[in-house]
Amino acid sequence: MNAQQNTATQNLNTKEQSLVKISSLTAIGNLENLKVQLNVGLDSGLTINEIKEALVQLYAYCGFPRSLNAINTFKTVLDERKTKGINDIEGKKIIVENDVEEKYEQGRKTLEKLSKTPQPKPAKGIGEFAPRIDAFLKEHLFADIFVSDVLNYQQRELVTISALASLNGVESQLQSHIGIGKNTGITDNQLEQLADLIQESVSKTQANTIRKIIGKPLAPIVENDMMIRISEIEIVPEFLEEYKSILKEEASASVKLEKGVIAIFPMYQKENKSQIRIIEIYADQEAYQFHLQTPHFQLYKKSTLKMVKSLKLIDMESLDKETIPKIFQKLN
Numbered sequence: 001m002n003a004q005q006n007t008a009t010q011n012l013n014t015k016e017q018s019l020v021k022i023s024s025l026t027a028i029g030n031l032e033n034l035k036v037q038l039n040v041g042l043d044s045g046l047t048i049n050e051i052k053e054a055l056v057q058l059y060a061y062c063g064f065p066r067s068l069n070a071i072n073t074f075k076t077v078l079d080e081r082k083t084k085g086i087n088d089i090e091g092k093k094i095i096v097e098n099d100v101e102e103k104y105e106q107g108r109k110t111l112e113k114l115s116k117t118p119q120p121k122p123a124k125g126i127g128e129f130a131p132r133i134d135a136f137l138k139e140h141l142f143a144d145i146f147v148s149d150v151l152n153y154q155q156r157e158l159v160t161i162s163a164l165a166s167l168n169g170v171e172s173q174l175q176s177h178i179g180i181g182k183n184t185g186i187t188d189n190q191l192e193q194l195a196d197l198i199q200e201s202v203s204k205t206q207a208n209t210i211r212k213i214i215g216k217p218l219a220p221i222v223e224n225d226m227m228i229r230i231s232e233i234e235i236v237p238e239f240l241e242e243y244k245s246i247l248k249e250e251a252s253a254s255v256k257l258e259k260g261v262i263a264i265f266p267m268y269q270k271e272n273k274s275q276i277r278i279i280e281i282y283a284d285q286e287a288y289q290f291h292l293q294t295p296h297f298q299l300y301k302k303s304t305l306k307m308v309k310s311l312k313l314i315d316m317e318s319l320d321k322e323t324i325p326k327i328f329q330k331l332n
Helices: 002-008 014-028 031-044 048-057 064-083 103-115 131-145 153-166 171-183 188-201 204-213 237-257 285-293 295-304 321-326
Strands: 227-235 261-268 275-282 308-316
Touching (some): 031 064, 048 064, 103 131, 153 171, 237 261, 237 275
Antiparallel strands (some): 261 275
8 A cells, every 4th residue: 555655656756857858848849948958867867878769769759850959959968068077977778770570560569568458450540541650650669769778668658748748739649648658657646747847848738738638737827917018118219220129139038038928029100110019928926027137138128228218117907818828829
């Protein structure tokens, strides 16, 4: 009984947490934050080959471009660490050859073991309709890639679940792999923790896809203390072009680097281009106060002080908070 309770409450260790974040950031192509997490992963004890193997496996779930970009980023990280005198552990060698006669059968048995479900040949439905994709799935992914024991099955499922949870439109595959992950020993508690990490790396919306599948409470997308403001700014005409350039850079940095900045949307009046309007949306007051202290905002404020003729800040309240997450979706 005690053993079962301990398993149920088991947390992801630091290496597993790093695998989750590395996988999620690779899946969405966030190379800037991936670089940070690759360093964190190496510092937490992940070996070079463990990370390599995770990034290689991810091509099967998020495509060659994302996988190759992540691998190039990892190479840069390792080169930079070497110049600093950091010698990272290479780890167990990666198996590069798989010479079995029947790779399809090898992969079929691996998937059968993972899913605890009989796997007919060809797979029903998609395997009958597109036999080549069924062959690639069994012979390459679950044979050639999974044959390497640099990562165990549980680690591989953490990698897969993290990537799928970070992507839109793959909920059915995510649900299947959550089931497989549980077969390898991943607990609901670990999946809930994984969702929290996805929320940090990607978004609440994506994290909620996991929470929904495992029956955990969803995180509210819009908080009650969300801050909405319209800034009305008049610029001295002779500084207009310079101001617009500085504002554009500051707005971009804020949205990209600050998790609490939901939107900074600058505009100007058609009739009078010196009249600037900015819609600002922050997750909460704490996010706004953090924004004010960032280097990019401080630089903006200092650089544009002489350019601003007048400034009026108008705090607003949303009439329909539920619709806010959908506002900018059609721009994708």
